[in-house]
Amino acid sequence: MKISIIGTTGYGGVELLRILHHHPVFKIQSIHSTKDEVPIWHEYPHLYQVLGKQLEKIDVEEISLNSDLVFLATPSGVSSKLAAQFLHHNIRVIDLSGDLRLKEPGEYEAWYKKTGADQSIVEEAVYGLSEWNEKQIEKARFIANPGCYATAVLLGLAPVAKEKLIVPDSIIIDGKSGTSGAGKSLSKASLFAEVNENFKIYKVNEHQHTPEIEQQLLEWDENIEPITFSTHLLPMTRGIMTTIYVKLRAQSSTEQLVDLYKEAYKGKPFVRVRPHGNYPAVKEVQGSNYCDIGLNVDERTGRLTIVSVIDNLMKGAAGQAVQNANILNRLNPATGLEMLPLYP
Ligand SMILES: NC(=O)C1=CN([C@@H]2O[C@H](COP(=O)(O)OP(=O)(O)OC[C@H]3O[C@@H](n4cnc5c(N)ncnc54)[C@H](OP(=O)(O)O)[C@@H]3O)[C@@H](O)[C@H]2O)C=CC1
Numbered sequence: 001m002k003i004s005i006i007g008t009t010g011y012g013g014v015e016l017l018r019i020l021h022h023h024p025v026f027k028i029q030s031i032h033s034t035k036d037e038v039p040i041w042h043e044y045p046h047l048y049q050v051l052g053k054q055l056e057k058i059d060v061e062e063i064s065l066n067s068d069l070v071f072l073a074t075p076s077g078v079s080s081k082l083a084a085q086f087l088h089h090n091i092r093v094i095d096l097s098g099d100l101r102l103k104e105p106g107e108y109e110a111w112y113k114k115t116g117a118d119q120s121i122v123e124e125a126v127y128g129l130s131e132w133n134e135k136q137i138e139k140a141r142f143i144a145n146p147g148c149y150a151t152a153v154l155l156g157l158a159p160v161a162k163e164k165l166i167v168p169d170s171i172i173i174d175g176k177s178g179t180s181g182a183g184k185s186l187s188k189a190s191l192f193a194e195v196n197e198n199f200k201i202y203k204v205n206e207h208q209h210t211p212e213i214e215q216q217l218l219e220w221d222e223n224i225e226p227i228t229f230s231t232h233l234l235p236m237t238r239g240i241m242t243t244i245y246v247k248l249r250a251q252s253s254t255e256q257l258v259d260l261y262k263e264a265y266k267g268k269p270f271v272r273v274r275p276h277g278n279y280p281a282v283k284e285v286q287g288s289n290y291c292d293i294g295l296n297v298d299e300r301t302g303r304l305t306i307v308s309v310i311d312n313l314m315k316g317a318a319g320q321a322v323q324n325a326n327i328l329n330r331l332n333p334a335t336g337l338e339m340l341p342l343y344p
């Protein structure tokens with residue numbers, strides 16, 4: 001199974017390389033960049049004498065002739081244009097950007113402030129939330145890989161949303177991310193002096209993953225109302241924690257909720273539901289494809305607190321993208337993704 005990567009020099013792209021280097025079935029056929037045609041280690045010296053591959057220019061025709069699957073690890077606004085070029089070729093596309101996720105016409109433009117992808121491609125694209133959309137992913141030609149925050153939030157909410165246990169207007173989400181979530185391009189907000197020993201809120205009530213989360217929640221429970229979603233930048237490289245608060249429609253104990261979640265994620269090795277009294281930390285998933293979830297019901301307020309952690313570059317991007325590629329190719333979804341978290 002031959003793979004090409006566009007956007008290889010970015011953080012999502014280089015994480016794809018890290019995973020695919022050890023994948024037993026997928027072989028990296030070609031890696032692409034808009035910059036110089038140099039060996040990848042010129043950009044990433046940690047790959048010196050490990051990966052001799054040369055960066056190549058982006059030639060859609062040639063990539064489609066030589067590969068079976070292409071990952072677009074490219075910025076939003078770029079992926080949509082590339083996806084359109086791949087439309088008439090016999091190759092499957094997994095896009096890590098937000099370009100193919102939002103189905104409602106006009107919603108992408110409203111939240112991303114950019115021109116959206118061709119509506120026919122958006123309609124054809126399958127939302128790649130691996131644990132919950134496996135049947136559709138198996139048959140997909142275009143996969144819209146979920147956003148990093150959206151993955152943590154949706155895996156955290158799925159069991160209670162699907163069982164319609166949530167008071168519809170009660171969802172509040174507090175998200176925190178490391179700086180690699182913003183990618184490799186230079187920005188003042190990501191400078192060491194801005195991030196170090198600091199903790200900032202950003203995109204208040206304007207985060208582009210808000211409609212993506214609402215879109216999927218409505219698939220599970222059509223009564224769900226708009227959510228409150230806040231995002232913060234943490235002084236660390238990798239990792240996302242989302243703390244989610246919902247009011248429950250009926251009285252439940254933490255033990256009952258833990259049982260419900262364990263049942264919902266039975267046979268899904270990447271979602272680890274912690275026992276009552278145990279809550280995950282970001283370091284416990286860094287470098288891995290795990291999403292760890294902790295739960296607590298406050299019987300005084302009737303609110304459920306859900307804590308969900310992922311590595312934004314793994315389960316939040318490249319890891320889930322490879323999981324989707326595995327599903328697409330009818331492999332075990334965990335193939336090539338069984339690395340333990342890096343600890344300490
Ligand atoms: N970082 C994260 O945690 C997550 C990122 N994502 C999404 O994944 C995608 C990649 O993210 P990330 O790797 O962080 O981003 P980066 O900014 O680190 O890398 C993006 C890469 O895209 C390439 N690129 C830029 N412009 C163009 C263009 N016009 N045509 C072709 N290629 C181009 C660049 O490579 P070159 O200059 O070599 O051409 C660049 O290295 C984005 O859409 C992002 O939103 C999704 C989930 C999580």
Ligand SMILES: CC(=O)N[C@@H](CCC(=O)OP(=O)(O)O)C(=O)O
Nearest residue numbers: 097098147148177178181182208
């Ligand atoms: C820390 C940080 O800045 N994170 C980025 C995540 C961006 C992302 O994943 O973009 P997509 O919309 O393509 O999913 C953000 O909050 O915008």
